[in-house]
Amino acid sequence: MMSVAAARALSGGQRVFVGIGLPSTAANLARRTHAGDLVLIYESGTLGSKPTRLPASIGDGILADTADAVISVPEVFNYWLQPGRIDVGFLGAAQLDKFGNINTTVIGTDYADPKVRLPGAGGAPEIAANCHEVYVVVRQSKRSFVEQVDFITSFGHGRGKGDREKLGLPGAGPTLVITDLGVMRPDPDTAELVLTQIHEGVTVEQVKEATGWDLKVAPDLTTTPAPTEAELTALRELKAAK
């Protein structure tokens, strides 16, 4: 459901910066269903990849073999990401807070002596800053959805509305958070994440239970329509393709 909901968020010929895992599954599913001309960009240096199966890593040879162009890593970040040529950045998170700030660096507040050392930033800080919008795809639990992240790896909305503007960040930041339970969007007045949609079979109580802050619920809460036959078939084909 999470990959289907994420795929539906993409449309037309958007240029998407894709990470491996769920974002890659979602972007490839969208390209095979309603958004055939989606432009997939991977940080390993491929522009316009059209893989015939799910890539196993961001540097899977199939991404280079099916790309419009293969470029160096400095070029990806300097020429394509930094000037704002990419519409949507897809990010995951180990921790996400109520203002959409992302932590993938350390769990625990002592950086020098962390409880858990995570992989680190990778491309995420500049993806979060420079893409026009950011979609976060993450499994939801009380541990991962926290009031305030232990470390800001990638800036979301800071401590509220206007913080991005103060820093001169060009993109709109996280506009959509898609989880296995539902969808959240920043409140237009406060930038706090608000539950706007729940997936079929999920209750609001369940989502609140899996959130580490007092989650607000939009008055016009909707339910994610169940996956269509076409989406399920495309997803199965994508996962089966070798």
Next chain:
Amino acid sequence: MAEITSLRDAVAQLVHDGDTVALEGFTHLIPHAAGQEIIRQRRRDLTLVRMTPDIVYDQLIGAGCAKKLIFSWGGNPGVGSLHRFRDAVQNSWPVPLEIEEHSHAGMANRYVAGASGLPFAVLRGYRGTDLPKHTDTIKTITCPFTGEELAAVPAINPDVSIIHAQRADRAGNVQMWGLVGVQKEAVLAARRSLVTVEEVVDELTPVPGQVILPTWAVTAVAEVPGGAHPSYASGYSERDNEYYAYWDSIGRERDSFQRWLEEKVFTTEVAQ
């Protein structure tokens, strides 16, 4: 002019205790065999530089070769954590590991500055993140033309950079293609360089999208077929995805890692 030599001799001559060493390769063309030769020769106190420390750096760190890591993303791609890296950061095992942490954009620009002969690079990066609080190689600079505040990061100039490529000719000109990551910049930024190649040929056949490192820009070339395994060399081999998953079971515990070191590194002699 690049000397064509064996992997063993190249590492013996070019990599010294205490050096700053970069082994680059962005998923593709990762110089694994060279990393294991460094372990085999028991180098110590290295400052290791790499955008994406993955399995080969897990091995070097677990074997106690490194005192410091300069990086932007450390994980086992597509699988999960690097357990030897974690053990070193969280428990100082087998030796404490100092870290200097950046983003990919920052690291890529540090190599570009190094290759360009400049002292630093500027980028629109790190804004709003906690990275500058912990990494003293991230500073702010004001653009003299617009007044915009930008991030400044110092050049990386490794003592030695090591990469893997597809081919070299007998004169030591190196040809690579496919995902070329930041390898060219890493070599040009370094004081000394070693390129391991799939094969040495009489004459290089031009390939679309190729990168050429002329012999006079490289210190040494060693022929190491399969030297990128478990990563891959486009045109020669496929990525061994199962090995990345398998590594999780080796790297997870100190005992299994030590056994792996004994069996696969210390008691294995490289060819030549």
